[in-house]
Each structure stands twice: as structure tokens, then as C-alpha cells.
Amino acid sequence: MRNNLKIGLxxxxxxxxxxxxxxxxxxxxKEGKENGIDIAILPEMFNCPxxxxxxxxxxxxxxxxxxxxxxxxxxxxxxxxxLAGSIPEKxxxxxxxxxxxxxxxxxxxxxxxxxxxxxxxxxxxxxxxESDTLSAGNNFTIANTPFGKIGMGICYDIRFxxxxxxxxxxxxxxxxxxxAFNLTTGPAHWELLFRSRALDNQVYxxxxxxxxNKKANYNSxxxxxxxxxxxxxxxxxxxxxxxxxxxINLNKINQVRKEIPILKNKRDDLYKVEKIAx
Numbered sequence: 639m640r641n642n643l644k645i646g647l648x649x650x651x652x653x654x655x656x657x658x659x660x661x662x663x664x665x666x667x668k669e670g671k672e673n674g675i676d677i678a679i680l681p682e683m684f685n686c687p688x689x690x691x692x693x694x695x696x697x698x699x700x701x702x703x704x705x706x707x708x709x710x711x712x713x714x715x716x717x718x719x720x721l722a723g724s725i726p727e728k729x730x731x732x733x734x735x736x737x738x739x740x741x742x743x744x745x746x747x748x749x750x751x752x753x754x755x756x757x758x759x760x761x762x763x764x765x766x767x768e769s770d771t772l773s774a775g776n777n778f779t780i781a782n783t784p785f786g787k788i789g790m791g792i793c794y795d796i797r798f799x800x801x802x803x804x805x806x807x808x809x810x811x812x813x814x815x816x817x818a819f820n821l822t823t824g825p826a827h828w829e830l831l832f833r834s835r836a837l838d839n840q841v842y843x844x845x846x847x848x849x850x851n852k853k854a855n856y857n858s859x860x861x862x863x864x865x866x867x868x869x870x871x872x873x874x875x876x877x878x879x880x881x882x883x884x885x886i887n888l889n890k891i892n893q894v895r896k897e898i899p900i901l902k903n904k905r906d907d908l909y910k911v912e913k914i915a916x
Contacts, residue, residue: 639784639785639786640676640784640785640888641785641887641888641889642885642886642887642888643676643677643785643885643886643888644673644674644675644676644677644883644884644885644886645675645676645677645679645844645864645883645884645885645886646666646667646670646671646673646675646677646678646679646881646882646883646884647679647844647846647862647863647864647873647875647880647881647882647883647884648663648666648667648670648678648679648680648681648684648846648881649681649846649847649848649849649860649862649875649878649879649880649881649882650662650663650666650680650681650684650848650849650879651848651849651851651878651879652681652683652684652685652686652687652688652848652849652851652854652858653687653851654687654692654854656685656686656696656704656705659684659685659686660685660704660705660708663680663684663685663708663709664708664712666678666881667680667712667716667718667720668712668716669881670881670883671716671718673883674883675718675883676718676719676785677718677719677720677721677783677785678718678719678720678721679720679721679723679814679816679844679846680709680720680721680722680723680816680846681723681724681816681817681818681846681847681848681858681862682723682724682735682737682792682793682816682817682818682846682847682848683723683724683725683726683735683818683848684722684723684724684725684816684848685705685725686725686726687854687855687856688818688848688854688856688858689855689856690767690768690770690771690772691771692726693726693733693735693771693772694726694733694771696725696726697726697727697728697733698725698726698727698728699727699728699729700727700729703725703727705722705725706722706725706738709722709738709740710740710744710745710746711744712744713740713741713742713743713744714742714743714744715744716742717742718742719739719740719741719742719783720739720740721737721738721739721740721781721788721790721814721816722737722738722739722740723737723816723846724736724737724752724792724816725738726772727751732773733771733772733773734751734752734772734773734774734775735751735752735755735768735772735792735793736749736750736751736752736775737749737750737751737752737790737792737816739781739788739790741783747781747782747783748779748780748781748788748790749779750775750777750779750790750791750792751774751775751776751777752768752772752774752775752791752792752793752794752795753774753775753776753777753791753792753795753798753801754774754794754795754797754798754801755768755769755772755774755794756768756793756794757769758823760822760823763822764820764822764823766820766856768794778801778804778805778808779791779805780805780808780809780810785811785812785888786809786810786811786812786888787808787809787810787811788810788811788812788813788814789802789805789806789808789810789812789813789814789841790805790813790814790815791805791813791814791815792815792816792817793815793816793817793818793819794817795815796815796817796831796832796835796843796845797827797831799834799835799838802835802838802839802841802843803838803839805839806839806840806841806901807901810841811841811842811888811891812841812842812843812844812886812888813835813836813839813841813842813843813844814843814844814845814846815832815843815844815845816845816846816847817845817846817847818847818848818856818858818859819847819858819859819861820856820857820858820859821850821857821859823859824858824859824860824861825859828845828859828861828863829861829863829871829874832844832845832863832865832871833865833869833870833871834869835865836865836866836867836868836869837865837867837868837869839867839901840867840891840894840895840898840900840901841867841891842864842865842866842867842886842888842890842891843863843864843865844863844864844865845862845863846862847859847860847861847862848860849877849878849879849880850877850878859877860875860876860877860878861874861875861876861877862874862875862880862882863875864884864886866890867890867891867893867894867895868890868894872884872886
């Protein structure tokens with residue numbers, strides 16, 4: 639198992655054009671590969687504007703998805719692991735906020751459907767109801783990779799401490815949450831949540847967001863991020879489009895757990911689950 643790896647955070651500008659979004663994602667991933675990355679990570683809804691109406695318009699079935707096919711072919715061509723942020727996925731008359739993880743042969747190794755839908759109403763600031771169009775997933779998701787187990791969530795999922803704990807207790811050493819916080823919740827909670835989940839579980843947490851597009855109806859906070867098992871921020875983007883390449887040393891996890899052995903608490907067995915989506 640490899641302990642040193644390079645992560646490519648692809649904080650791309652998402653526009654109202656699926657073809658252009660796919661081309662931008664491919665371009666950023668290729669640039670990351672040229673700089674030696676082992677895993678590329680795309681943002682939440684990387685092929686689609688973050689709007690309920692657009693989720694319906696842009697939704698794709700897995701079996702005939704131009705977005706997933708393009709990323710699969712790229713992963714195989716570049717010999718690269720790619721976590722394809724998320725897309726609106728149509729399945730059985732429902733639409734899910736769905737994330738796919740591809741191995742370096744272009745094969746799907748994990749699929750996570752957002753469990754906690756983004757339904758918030760902050761008076762005078764923002765109201766958004768994903769449940770108006772999206773359905774919630776119900777599986778815990780871990781991808782098995784040469785870098786160890788990687789737990790998957792999407793955006794709002796990070797607010798729920800139980801999810802991160804379950805993934806960690808089932809072996810995840812990295813928790814990845816493609817997300818699209820906004821200009822209200824982003825400044826208040828984005829960094830805090832990623833640091834907290836990293837500190838809670840003594841793992842690396844990674845969030846990759848779309849860049850801020852002021853022309854869009856929904857304004858993403860950007861600030862793609864990596865937090866360490868110690869709970870500090872080791873890399874963070876700004877608001878704009880950016881490819882951030884981050885070196886991670888997974889030996890840091892064992893070091894921190896030896897120094898502060900909180901995961902030896904037997905009460906954590908309550909969070910273990912018998913069946914977990916692989």
C-alpha cells in the first residue's frame with residue numbers, strides 16, 4: 639500500500655454547457671497528470687449548473703452517460719484514478735446527486751449517492767431545496783485503492799458526523815466530499831467542517847468545489863481544501879478556477895493516532911456496520 643501520493647484538486651468553473659464543462663474537466667485532469675498526480679478530484683455537479691431546474695435538464699443515465707464515458711476513457715488513457723465529483727444521475731424515474739470513482743483502467747470502483755439532501759432556508763440570505771428534484775441515497779461508500787480505503791460523501795454529507803465515523807471505522811484513511819458550499823455557508827462553515835471531520839477521525843479530508851461564477855444563479859464558495867489528521871489545513875484554493883496539487887503522506891495518520899489514541903474507545907463499535915457499499 640502506498641503512503642505518499644499527489645492529489646489534484648480540480649476547482650473548475652462550471653457553466654451552462656455540458657460539453658464545455660466536460661472539456662474543462664478533461665483539460666484540468668490532463669494538466670494534473672502532467673504534474674504527477676495519482677488521483678484527480680472534480681467538484682460536485684461538475685457538468686451542470688447548481689440549480690434544481692438544471693439537475694432535471696442535465697440528468698444522465700449511467701448506461702448512456704456522455705460525462706461518465708468521457709471520464710472513464712480518460713482514466714484508462716492516463717492510467718489515473720479519478721473521482722468524478724458528482725453529476726445528476728437519472729435512475730428509475732428518480733434523480734440522484736451521484737459521485738463515481740474510476741480506477742486507472744477506467745473501471746468504476748465506487749458510486750456514492752448523496753445521502754443528506756441540501757435543504758436549507760437562511761432568511762434573507764439563501765434558500766435551496768435539493769429535495770424538490772433530487773432523491774437521497776442510502777449507502778455508505780468506500781473505494782478500495784492502492785492508497786488504501788477512501789470514504790466518499792458529497793457536500794452536505796460532511797455535516798453529519800456519523801457518516802465520517804462509520805467510514806473511518808470501516809477502514810477509510812481519506813474522506814472525500816466534492817461540494818459546492820455557497821457564499822453564506824462557505825465562509826462560516828467550510829473550513830471548520832473539513833478540519834472537524836479530519837480531527838474527529840484522524841484522517842485526511844478533502845473537499846473539491848466549483849470555482850465562484852458570479853454569472854451563475856448559485857454562487858459556489860470555491861476554496862477546495864485538504865485537512866490533515868491533526869486537523870490543520872495543508873492546502874486551500876481561493877475563489878477562482880485553479881488546479882491545486884497537494885502531496886499527502888498517509889503515515890501521518892498512524893503518527894497522530896499513536897500520539898492521541900482516541901479511536902481505541904470501544905464505544906465506537908456502535909457505529910460499525912455489517913454491510914457497506916464497495
